[in-house]
Amino acid sequence: MLDSFFDHAAxxxxxxxxxxxxxxxxxSAxxxxRWFWAYHVRVENHSDRAVQLLTRHWRITDxxxxxxLVEGEGVVGEQPVLRPGESHDYVSGCPLPTPWGxxxxRYTFVVVDGEKTGQRFEAAIPFFPLEAGETAQ
Structure with missing residues (x-):
């Protein structure tokens, strides 16, 4: 079920x-x-294992x-651990030199409990458009 606040999910x-x-x-200016967007991300753990978000990998196209390409540790300075059923929200921003993009x-996670402790895997961040709208063009 897609939460009505969030338009994009993977x-x-x-x-x-x-x-x-x-x-x-x-x-924006x-x-x-210079055009600027804020994006709100919610990461939800629907698995049966605790995981930690280690790194982020973004592809931003104008x-x-x-x-x-933006890569780094965690999200907004955090590397949250998500137990089964937990979620983590954060807000960040993105400037572009064009009115759309x-x-x-993807995020890289590591399993932090159970028989698969230490196993790394990637989770997709959904594609989403950045559109300034007619007033900014």
Whole structure:
């Protein structure tokens, strides 16, 4: 079931990643070729094992075809542990030099309990568009 607040979702190995995105005109400056979006991510553990989010891998594409790959530890400075049934929410932002683009990616997790402790796996972050709307173009 897709939570009505989140427009985009992907499920991999019992991990659901949901995303909602909003264009922020007050933080954008189209006359300076700068558009800004906030995105809210919820990571849900629907598996039967506890996992820890280790790294993030984002592919951010702008309207001109420019691609920015972003990789790093955790999300907004955290590497949350999610036990079965738990979720973790965070909000971050993305500037682009164009009024539209897209984001997608993956998180790397490690199993932290049970017989598969130490096993790493990746969970998809769903593709989602970044669209400023007609007022910003």
């Amino acid at each position: 499920m991999t190995d019992g991990i659901t990643v949901r995303v909602s995105v909003s264009y922020l005109p007050e933080q 189209p006359e300076e070729a 309207a001109g075809g420019g691609v920015n 897209s984001m997608e990616g």
